[in-house]
Amino acid sequence: MDVLVFSENPHLAAELLSAGAGLAAASGGRAYSVEADSVRQGTHGNALLLRSEVPLLGDPALLAEAISAARKTKVAPVVLIGSTKTGRMVAGGLAVLDQLCVLSDVRDLRVDGGRLTGTRGVYAGKFNALVGGPLPSIALIPQGSYEPFSEPSGPVEEVRVTTGPPKVSREELRSSAKSSLDLRGAKVIVAAGRGLKAKEDLAIVQRLADALGGVIGASRPLSSDLGWLGEEYHIGLTGVYVHPDLYVAVGISGQIQHVAGIRDSKVIVAINRDKQAPIFQVSDYGVVGDLYEVVPALLRALGRP
Amino acid sequence: MNIAVCVKHAVDEGELRADTSGRPQLQGALSKMGSFDRNAVEEAIRLKESNGGSVTVVCLGGADSKKTLKEALAMGCDKALAVASARALDALATSYYLSRALKKAGPFDVVLLAEGASDTYHGLVGPMLARWLGLPFLGFARKVEVNGSKVRTEAALEDRAESYETVLPAVISVVSEVNTPRYPTLLQIMQAAKKPMEEVTVESLTDEGAPKFGVTVGDVVVQSVDRKKLVFEGPAEETSRKLIDALRKEGLL
């Protein structure tokens, strides 16, 4: 059984390739990394290059059409797609075109008796559900679920695909120098929430992150509603899922949608002035106090005033 | 302008509790219009206010869906369409029946919905719906501007912001920062009762193109939280020292 994997994010694509290779190996098949427009640097494993008249990357609808076209020549009962906003749009389009089930945000992926199964969080991650669909199926997989594929690059097969004309014209407004990858791969994350009074105060959170050898992240309101930080910092259900060794929530209440993204952290620390804040229920260590006192005190205790 | 907005009547995920066996206590659980769906309804009403036309709110679900439809009518939608489904459907089937219902009730210039449902958050119905309808999809909009026959949106993806433009009709999904949803007045709530509400069933919309299989959901169990929950209280100098000690013991410093 062959498996196709696609993500516009090369690191996620490498992880999907591991997942795909694992599923394919059991049945003597292969996993192919689907590459659009050109083969990316650093792609490992077997690649399936989609050659089309119109550029595909950046247009989820066209990518869906192209992958659908490729599936006519390369029979692949399982398609793994990276769980990003683009990935969701590609998966949605492809599912309708090829009449496929989509398991979204699944882990512990298995092929069993002609079915693809996995587990996913539901009700904002409060519960876990076992989900499954008959083959052929698509699975959307969040970053950090598998180790990146590290075997040497294999052969590149090319397929010519035809798609409809692009329906949406697209323009990049702001590209981030820092990708959310830093967050996804980070060992230490100090995340800021609405407990911060002003954007400038992110500086003390950054200082704590530096002192702990980590990077900063944020709850959704800071990146989305307030716009103090870019979208790539947004942790949780609708943002990035992280799995650091140490996660420090500073002025974050711990609403389930945020917690959904931090469950896989090894150690969770919360700093919040409200003893009743739900974040303490999901933390290993909590400090009840004003962050404007606690964070400076921590910096002093770490010898980094 | 003929506008449709699709909403979901969702379990209130914040209030949902586990029973003694760790399964969600869905019987008698609170339910409400999906959190982001309120933003989609608000955006639909704003588009009507600035461009004229009418808004039809569509909800696929069980009998409870009418509560959500009434709320959307009270906010300012003009008509409601309930797509009655006795069982929970997956994204492919949901989007299919919504597309059939919209085709019957349409044509629409703009179909709005939220980026995802607050209880399941698949984020798939939008792009699927667009594909079933053969329309362009503008996803994750935080800004929507209609200009004559064109629409322009701005979206924040994980690592960049983009703007999209297309010719109407189109399907657009919105994120929460697109607007602040209004609360209906008492008068509006009363008036909503008089607004038209139609109902169709999933069965009546079933034809040969309907998906014949779906995602099955097996056991649903509560995520175990296995945390130490050690909380330090007191002067900051003291609590921070205790925290640092604890992190040293964990081998994290």
Ligand SMILES: Cc1cc2nc3c(=O)[nH]c(=O)nc-3n(C[C@H](O)[C@H](O)[C@H](O)COP(=O)(O)OP(=O)(O)OC[C@H]3O[C@@H](n4cnc5c(N)ncnc54)[C@H](O)[C@@H]3O)c2cc1C
């Ligand atoms: C469908 C859906 C999806 C969502 N997805 C996400 C997501 O992916 N990620 C996400 O983060 N959110 C998400 N949200 C939003 C989420 O529900 C919360 O609104 C959000 O996480 C709250 O952010 P916060 O904790 O920073 O702010 P608040 O909830 O306002 O909490 C601020 C906290 O700071 C504390 N505080 C205030 N001042 C101080 C001080 N001086 N010192 C110490 N503590 C202080 C307060 O006690 C409070 O606990 C989603 C919501 C919905 C409906």
